[in-house]
Structure formats: C-alpha cells, structure tokens
Amino acid sequence: MLDTPEDGANQVPDASAAAPIIVAASRSLREGHTRTLKHGDIFAVFDQRGDAVSGGGGSDGLYYRDTRHLSHFHLTFGGWCPILLSSVLRDDNAALTFDLTNPDLFDAGGRLTMVHDLIHLRRSRFLWDGTCYERLALRNYDELPRRITIELAFAADFADLFEVRGARRAMRGKMQATAMDACGVTLAYTGLDGYERTTQLCFDPPPTRLTENEAVFELELPPLKTHLLYIEICCASARSDGRSPRRAFPTALRAARRSLQSLSSRAATIVTSNDIFNEAAGRSVSDLYMLSTRTSYGPYPYAGIPWFSTFFGRDALITALETLWLDPDIARGVLCYLAANQATTVDPAADAEPGKILHESRQGEMANLGEVPFRRYYGSIDSTPLFILLAGAYMDRTHDHATVQALWPHIEAALQWIDDYGDRDGDGFVEYGRYSADGLLNQGWKDSRDSIFHKDGTLAQGPIALVEVQAYVYGAWMAAASIARHLGHGQRATALEAKAQRLRERFDQAFFDPELGTYALALDGDKKPCRVRTSNAGHALYTGIALPERAASVAAALMGSASFSGWGVRTVASTETRYNPMSYHNGSVWPHDNAIVAAGFARYGMHGAALGIFDGLFAAATHIDLRRLPELFCGFARRRNRGPTLYPVACSPQAWAAATPLSLLQSCLGLDFDLAAGEIRFQHPRLPDFMDEVALYGLALGSQSADVLLKRAAGSVMVSVLDRRGSVVVTTTN
DSSP, rough: OOOOOOGGOOOOOOOOOOOOOOOOOOOOOTTOOOOOEETTEEEEETTTTTTTTTTTTTTOOETTTTTTEEEEEEEEETTTTEEEEEEEEEETSOOEEEEOOOEEEEEEOOEEEOOSSSSSEEEEEEETEEEEEEEEEEEEOSSSOOOEEEEEEEOOOOOOOHHHHBOSSOOOOOEOOEEOSSSEEEEEEETTTTOOOOOOOOOOOSOOOSSSSSSEEEEEOOOTOOOEEEEEOSSSSSSSSSOOHHHHHHHHHHHHHHHHHHTTSSSEEEEEEEEEHHHHHHHHHHHHEEEEEETTEEEOOOBBBBOOOOBBHHHHHHHHHHHHHHHHHHHHHHHHHHTTTOOOOOGGGGOOOTOOOOOOOOOOOOHHHHSSSSSEEOOSHHHHHHHHHHHHHHHHHHHOOOHHHHHHHHHHHHHHHHIIIEEEEEEESOOOOOOSSOOOOOSSSSSSSSSOOOOSSBBBOOOSHHHHHHHHHHHHHHHHHHHHHHOOOOHHHHHHHHHHHHEEEEEEEHHHEETTTTOOOOTTTOOBBBOOOGGGGGHHHHHHHHOOHHHHHHHHHHHHHHOSSSSSSSSSSTTTTTOOOTSSSOBBBBBHHHHHHHHHHTTOOOOHHHHHHHHHHHHHTTTSGGGOOOOOOOOOOTTTTOOOOBBBOOOOSSSHTTHHHHHHHHHTTTEETTTTEEEEESSSOOOTTTTTTTEEEEEEEEEEEEEEEEEEETTTTEEEEEEEEEEEEEEEOO
16 A cells, blocks of 8 residues: 555655655544445545544545545534434445434523434435435424424535645645535635536525535424435536436435446355354455446456545455456456556656556546656556466456457566566566655555564665565466467467576575575565565465475464464564554554465465464454454454454555455365366365355356355365356365
8 A cells, every 4th residue: 555654653744745645643543433435436434423524633524536525514403413323334335324313402591302312313325426415314203293403514625635644735725615505505626736626515405594514404393204305415526417316316326226236246145154254255245346446447446445545556456366256357347457557658756667557546636736646656566467467367267368368468568567677686586666755665565664674673775675576476477478378379488487487496595584484575775685574475375486395384484473463464473673563564464465375375285374364354353343354453462352453544445355255265265267177166175163164156157157055064075066057067176
C-alpha cells in the first residue's frame, strides 16, 4: 500500500513535503463499528447510527473519485440523538439498515414529554451510480398520535482523500454559493485544478424548513402508522432523470442488487459444516464483488475502503491470484486493464518506465495538481512480475488463448522492463529506488519508510533487492515460458526457463542465511543482506524459487513462536530490532501475506503448517465484526478467551484480505485445474480442525463444471462428485 510509517502516524504532514502520504491515526476506525458501502467510484463510511460526523480526524463521509462530497450527515430526533437498536449490512453488501428509536424527550422546562421507545426509525441506505439513496421509515407504536421533529444536518468539505488522511495544503479551492429550492440543496466547490465538484441533496417530501446546512421535518404520526421520507445525495452529476427520490429509490435498489448478483453469479459456492466459516466465506465473496468496479475490460477489485478505493496494481493482481480458482473473470479484468495502462515512456515524477505496470491511479484534486504523485503512478517494484505471473496462471486456469494472445505484447514489454530497468546494476537481481523525492521510498508491498532494515535496525539504503521480488521474477519467467509454449514460441520458452533456473541458483547463494534458517529480507545497495526474519521469506515458497531442501527450515522459522502469533505469521519476528506489534509493517499480521505463505507451504507439501495459518486466521475472524478480516491487525500473541488486537486505521473491507479465506481453502484442499486433461484435481486435500466437510458448487472447468463434496473420514479426506455438467473428471491424490 501507500507509504504509511507507524512512527509518523500521528504527524500531520504538509502537502509540499517529500512524502505527504501518511495515514494519520488521531482517531481509530475501530471506535465502534463503522459501516461501509461502495459502488463503482463512490463509497461511504458511516457510524452505527448511519451518521457521518465531521471533526475529530475521522474518515466518515460520502466519497466520489477521491473527494469527500459529504463530510457531515447527522440525524436528530427533537434535537436529541436517537437510540441505536441495531445496524445491519445485507449479506450481499447491497444495502445498510439502521434501526433506531426515540430517547426520553423533555421540554424546555425539563418535563418529560415522550418516553423512549415509542417511535421506531429505520434508515435504509445504498449506493448506486454516483448517488447515495436513503429511505427513512418512522412508525408510531404509541396509542396516541405524536407530533415529532426530525432534523438532518449536513455539510460538504470537499476534502481531497489525502487531506482526510492527514495532509495539510497551503492553498485550497473555493466553496461556491449554496443553491436551494423547496426540495433540496446543492453544495459546490471549485478546486485549484479547475474542476467543479457538487453535492446535491434532494428530499421527498420537501422539508418543513430547509437551510444551507439543515433539513427539518415536522410530522404528525397517527398510532400504528408509518411515514416515509426519501433522500438522494448525488455526487456524480446533476440529477437528470426527473424522477422524485420516492420513485427512484426502488428502481435504483433493484439495479444495485442485480448488479451485485450478476457479478457474483460466476463464482463457485462454498458450503461447509461450520456455520461461522460459512458466514466468513460469504462475507468474503460479498466484499470481493462490492469492491469490484466494472470497467470496459471487466471487473477490477479496488483495493480497500476508505484509503484505497481506487485502482491498485499489486493489490488487484494478488487478489486475482487468490481468487483465480473461484472466478477467473476477475483475473481477466485486472490483466486487461493493467495492460491498457502499462507505461510506455520514462517519467521520473511517476516512477514510470516502458513496460512497467501501474502501482495506483487517483482522480482527486491533489493528484490532478501533482501535490501527490499518484494520478498515474508506477512506483511498485513487484507489480510488473506479478502481472506476468498472473497471466501465466490465468492461461493455465482457462486456456483463454485469445485474451492471452492479445496480452502477449504487454507481457513481452514487461519482460523487457525486468531486463532493461528492473536490474539496475546488472547483478541479476531486480532492485528499486525512487526517481522523485515525492515518490514512495520503499516500493515492495511493505512500503513503509522503515520496513526494510538491517539486523541492528539501520535502514537499508538502495537500490534494494527484496527477497519476494526475486521470487516473483522467477515465477514470472516460468509463467512467460509456459505462455510462450502455448502460443508456439518454443525457443522463447526455453530461454526464459533457463533464465529462471540461473536466477534460482544465484538467489539461493545470495539470500539464504543458514544462521537465520531462512531467507534474508533484502540486499541493500552494497549487496549486503538484511539479516532479518520476516514473512517475506514465505513468498519464496509461493513461486517455487526456494530449493526443496530449504523449505522445511523456512517453514520452521515462519511458524516458530517469534514469527507466528497464534493468529498468523507476523511481518517481522518478535526477536528483531524493529519489531513492534502495533506497527504497520514491522510486526503486524496481514491476512493476504499469510495466504501467500500458506500457499507456499502447500506447494512444498507442508500441509500442517498451511492448516495452522488457516486455523489462526479463522479464529481471528470469529472475533471480528461481520467475520470480516481487515487489511491487518496487531501482532500481539494469541491469548485464551481474547480476540486479536485491531490496528487503528486498517482498511475494512480490503480486497486481498477478503480473498484470504478463499485462498486458504484452496491451499488446504490442494485444488487445481487441468483443462488439457479435463480434470479438477485435489492433491493431498486436508480439512482444518474446525471443518468436517465442505461442498463446492459450480467449480468451473472451461464451459463445464462440477459440484464436489470433501468430507473427513478415517483420518483422511474423501472426495465425491455430487453433480457434473459436461465430461469433467474429478481426481484425488492422497
């Protein structure tokens, strides 16, 4: 992710500084349970009552294209906050429901005028096509009619997302005069980039009183009757369909539900004997498709809410790898979008070079002005080899020759980037170093300022060759060789395989540290190894660059008490100098990182270790709201009768964290596909202790599919076919 150093988390950086990209932690996202929604380029963060309360450094609000279009939205009942009954997110993430009731109400003289729990308020809310829709249903359960007042206060600060994250700006654009009519208000801001951004609030029926920042409804509620209010908050453009919010609400809600259903209908269905895991897996799938944005190239999973709801290369590539067994269309959408946005020129300000794959893109005012370098930014060292690696995996999974043939020039350009730009000093390893002081200092997935260091804690100086990047390059060359053979380029395939094998030998000599019992984190600019035990070493198992004789030692280091917290593998072992369980990258637990490590364990036949990670992360999910694994959590050791310690500003949902349970299930089941043989394969399947059986419905193999049941029996796992469509064969190796 973006550079988010934990030791600067409470600083408020100036936008003119070298790195105005710290996530401030003046207020935790974990204070109460926030509720999030997303559709396309609009997303929202609300509290449990459904409010967005400005001030205090919070991230609440309604966002569109990296700008906060609604910073304050607060409902009161006769001037008092209503009492929360519950807040529920639909299983498919299509809509939020907040159930509230009135508190005891008093007049100016302090006399009780209404006892609590007489009026039920239900706020139903969803996002669709740049607009937030809300229906407020008020029902009187008293025996007498009641006259009530509902106040809705609102404001829009039009803050750039990086301002919300803590960046200070020397200058801002201009707030425009508020436009009003009987039914609504339009708030507007003209940025320094010349774009006008508007937020249009429309109420149906019209409020009793309406000002520039408040709508007041005075209502007569007969006994046992319900009154409905409708609200639209439009961020994308002025409303043009002419329909009232009352008429638009059901139509838009049906469209939102159908869109999510259409996206998720391609995915295999998972049903297990553990109801809690079923909830976790269901939430993972729902989050994955909520985060996915339709593009002309196919679905693209945005990285996470609130900080990363945009195109990220690395995140989407890893998410697609984690979910390739479930839904290959995600991988296709990611590959085609990134190919279309591949760098073609050298641009130092964007860390761009021909053939390099995108790190992230932004659409906000600060990115448009260059106050942050991320309008279209290429400063990740691993996106390019991961792009090739995913292309190879997609080819193996689908045999979609037409798509891969169209991607081949982009794959060749990415391979050329590795040779011409990735290996900066010609030593055979791929290194990074930013060209601009505004860019990311560290450009692997651990991109905090202090995440790459030596044993004594000294920060490594570049150019830096990361252990996992060499693993990805090895995997990329092997994947490209496989694609080349599919496309009839035999000589090219042989040459790529030879390069991969030479890298494997050099990698072992340079990175494996017998004293550590694992791979060094990195080589610095002087080729001095960073002799630190980290989770990065597990990525060497994931792609197969690790020699077989190293695997057990690497696994032992990762699963020892210094590295394995009981919930998952820590990013940095507790014995290391910079270990801090509350840091972003130096001792925390990241679900996606653990999924990669577990897949590496399974690749080398270490099924017990993979199951250990699965057990730890599932146990963590049972303690977390909505069974939703966040971006990361703290690395404190697991204790009896306690849940994991949450990280204050972790994104939730986060695409690669959402995909983690799905990836872990595949790794433990040994699930693979062979289109040439027409087989769905389970190689040495294992079930975790918390699960006795799992059924997978709609496992696709090309145009064919099968429903499969795996069940624990006599110390092994039995596989049976429940149904099949076509001639697909299901095989098992125990």
